[in-house]
Amino acid sequence: MLTGPGRRIDVTLSGAKGAEGGDGLLRSAQDDNADIASMSTSGEPRALLPVYAQFPVRPVRGHGSWLVDEEGDEWLDAYGGHAVAATGHSHPDVVRAIVSQAEQLLFYSTAVAHPLRAELAERLASLCPEPLKRVFFCNSGAEANENALHLARKRTGRSEVVSVAGGWHGRTAATLACTDGTRYEEAASRSGIPLSRRVPADDVAALEAAVDGSVAAIIVEPVQGLSGARDLSADFLRAARRICDAHETALIFDEVQCGVGRCGAFSAAEAVGVVPDILTFAKGLASGLPIGAVIATPAVTAGIGIGDLGSTFGGGPVPCAAALATLDVIDREGLIENAVRVGARLARGARALGVRQVSGRGLLLGLHLDRPAALVQQALFDRRIITGTASDPAVLRLLPPLSFSPREADLLLAGLEEALA
Template sequence: MSDLNLEDIKQLHISYLFQNYGREEVCFDHGQGEFLFDIGNCRYLDFVAGIAVNALGHNHPAVVEAVTRQAPRLIHTSNLYYIKEQAELGEAIASIAPWPLAVSLFVNSGAEANEGALKLACKGTGRARFLAAKNSFHGRTSVALSATGQPKYQSGFEPLLSRAFDFIEYGNVEQLKSSVTSETAALILEPIQGEGGIIVPSQEFMRTARDITTDKGAMLIVDEVQTGLCRTGRWFGFEHFGIVPDIITLAKALGGGYPIGAIVSSMEISKTFTPGSHGTTFGGNPLGCAVAKAVLSTMKKEKLAERANLKGEEWMAKLRSITRESAMVKEVRGRGLMIGVEMEGERANEFKAYAFQRKQLVNVAGGRTVRLVPPLIMGDQSMTALNESMKSFLTRPHPETKTL
């Protein structure tokens, strides 16, 4: 139990922290599996998983063991020196990624991975025009934000953002074909738009993205920050489309909660960056890499891609049958354990508040979609608990449906 109560902690926040986040009325103290416990020791079911970060759940023994083994030995040296754990993590990523994605550069976040990937494509092609999708999200640093096709994130920062980006409708094959040109350095896409509201593109769109970039000598960057590492029922989201990108970016699940990201490409593309072209002080430090290595080997051992695929299909089928009759729900969609329930008007936000009262954490993506990205180890009982909440939310009297 904490010596500070929630009000004390909120006051400290107000006094000493930037107020750039809208936060829920809760502060967590510890976690176990798919459960979080607040400072009053009240238990919550976690369908957010740190926004698709805690893929192994909270306090997974493999993550804890890696931290406690590595931290006393060595936390940070520098990329001025060889780093054993970094090399081993690079090898582990090469073992799960399809050829020729075999070479990694480690950074600290998703935005930083995308920033580096876009620089890599610029230098590698000698071109400076980029294409991205409307409704996308690629991060908050300047180039990553330039690639983010949502005015709400760019507003107020425009003079800083690059005019090198054009945007196409996500899913519009004809627009895609006509927008990639011989001046395009790269097309950057999410294989499922996460922040945009769990939007799954067609096979044709993603395959065209691969074909047209190859034809025009541009690079295809697939942002796997949210979709990557078993979340969608495969190691990587792009695998659903039978394509292999030139560059992929990873972060979120990679460190099981420890901040680490990666740019992954072929050996040939990686050679674009020579000593001094790109770098970071903290990226690829021994502690982060040791933890990420443990995360990947646990995902392999526990067959979490297969599990996410199976559980996701079952869960989506249940959610569809619960919501089918309701005018409040427009669609249930997703892949694996990356599921969106799109609702009418403000219903998604209302459901979030309703679930919170029932000690279940969900969040809303794209304004109207309840996003479910739980730990990949989540048990059936927990999913059933969310289904029950959805059922009772949809059948309780709502102000507009009350008879007069």
């Protein structure tokens, strides 16, 4: 049972060990006067520019689905650092792969070949649906989407892009122009980048009207992240495929957040049964090391030559080692299947608590509440449970590690029950 200020949660989880060899119980953070409703960057030095509003906690260690702060207190992480901690925090196999490769060769650019880069490219090509077989590595999701748009424009000789309302694609120049939100559109406009043609989610008629012979690409998240784990309908995604085929336009699936096993298959494309021309991964691909990947069809990449793409750090030996270890862990530990099972457990439990709607797939879930999600997020934070919010103020977003256990799901649901009381 969850208890009040200064108390501990009366739930013991196997494998959740405290910093001092403790029992892994979560303690209320209310006595710390933590208030995430007024999150700031006040804990950062003045030399750092502000980026995100920050949770008022400083984790110094992590294991599995748990973070350990400076005081030795443990926090259940149901957010995963924006869906990055796919295999859990500091998975031993991933850490060993990083250390081993760093000791051998920390870095060299793509001016030379490296066996791990080649191995990872082949591995990703084998995991993606046919005919997605050509791979380019970069450092982040935004870079992956930027280069996906570049490929589409080069292949088609066109410039216009169609995006979907609620979509988030990054903060680089071209991706800002496709990201929904006034501040992002203004930033793109200041750069002189033309804005995408935005259509409502699941509106096939609007999509058909938006695409013509000037459109290079439709870019879409099969399961939108920031908008609140909105899973676009299979009919809409199939229509996007049909429309792109009719106009010889590239279909881009942004799977930066929803890919790498999070939504019930390795790629969301496989989960929804629609194959794009270009697919992008990042976030969980290397369990926390920076890497992005663009996987495209040979038809899209046919005209690409030396100098058309490039990245100094993309596909470096250490991130590739981490990514290969991540893929091994996902496969060996059955984490895709676990994401499906535990995601269903969370969805059932949330509905049983009166949550009016649960959107998303696997372990990318949006809980649609009857009150501001920030209030529920705060109540969970008071119980040392970290969750996320969305651009929809009534949606609480859950992005835990793919290794999130049934008992950890039950602990999250117990906290949610008290938060909603």
